[in-house]
Amino acid sequence: MPLLMFIIFSVKNKLQQGSWQAVCDADLLPFVLQEKQSTQSRVPLYTTSIAAILAIIAMAGPTWQRIPTPVFRNAAALVIVLDLSRSMDASDIKPSRLARARYKIADLLKQRKDGQTALVVYAASAFTVTPLTDDTETINSQLSALNSNIMPAQGSNSALALQHAVQLFKNTGLQKGQILLITDDDKIQQAIDKADLPSAFQLSILGVGTADGAPIKLAQGDFLKDASGNIVLAKLNSHALRKAAQESGGIYQKITDTDADIDRLSHYFDQSAKHAEAVNHDLLLENWVEAGVWLLLPILLLSAFSFRRGLFS
Structure with missing residues (x-):
């Protein structure tokens, strides 16, 4: 839950960045803003958030298969x-x-x-x-x-x-x-x-x-x-x-x-x-087989997107 609250706050903060329209007079905007506004990519935020959620699930130890173990x-x-x-x-x-x-x-x-x-x-x-x-x-x-x-x-x-x-x-x-x-x-x-x-x-x-x-x-x-x-x-x-x-x-x-x-x-x-x-x-x-380790693969893949911007683009 704290992670979800942090993600929502981060996304909201990202959406509000560069909103000069809310604080500047409309007649002054052409002189304040560049003609071609640069858009900041939100991909690192999304990929990092998804990777963090998967990491928490992996540490929780998801499992759906049992194997008999001799005692x-x-x-x-x-x-x-x-x-x-x-x-x-x-x-x-x-x-x-x-x-x-x-x-x-x-x-x-x-x-x-x-x-x-x-x-x-x-x-x-x-x-x-x-x-x-x-x-x-x-x-x-x-x-x-x-x-x-x-x-x-x-x-x-x-x-x-x-x-x-x-x-x-x-x-x-x-x-x-x-x-x-x-x-x-x-x-x-x-x-x-x-x-x-x-x-x-x-x-x-x-x-x-x-x-x-x-x-x-x-x-x-x-x-x-x-x-x-x-x-x-x-x-x-x-x-x-x-x-x-x-x-x-x-x-x-x-x-x-x-x-x-x-x-x-x-x-x-x-x-x-x-x-x-x-x-x-x-x-x-009958012991449960923990499958959380397999979530490391998508976590590593998603982390690559946020580690260096434009790595796969």
Whole structure:
């Protein structure tokens, strides 16, 4: 609208230029004006105005055609599920199972090059720390605050946590993805059966702990005991975790003192995403094709008329 007002004002001003008849006496005009009046061309004004209008339309991004675009990022979506039950406080892995698990999550996030990531924690119930997002720094900033004491009730409800992870995918319209369960739960197969995990969501497991196990130290300084008064010794059953991961379409990796565990998991997630892209199972988004760039051609042509008067005459 400001441009149209400017054009109208400019045209009106051009029409009024040289109108001496409005200010001079008719008897004086022959002595004031030349016998042959020179007419100033209005072509530059018109061409510049049209070019300016086309430029505004081009910057607005006109479009009338859509093309389907594969959404490769969907296959790379990952939900990390972290066990915050009391057994994760065992210190058979220094400084503790939970502390080492947090370090491993941070290392995994550093290697995430593409795809969205979410973090879920659970004990007796499951909670979303961060939904699926591209901003891994948001997840990193929450890791240090994660400990077993923040959970309202203790337990190890892995089935509920897996259902919660699947719901995160569905909330964002994703019908498949990767789940990484970080736990020491030796009853994971029962949890998977109870969760009724869809085959489109592959479950990988990072086992935290050792076969020998360790007692679980409480905040009061005592050790966790069972109903009989015996000290609970939390042991890692790698065989059960490996079998559960393989039957769920993922891989099992025991936590290590090096980067070998995270390197293997990252490589697996990357390869799974590439395979999904190759078989063309990704969702398609219809993107509009912006056609404003084609208006540059008439804009350049019209600009030539106003750049130097008489260029094409």
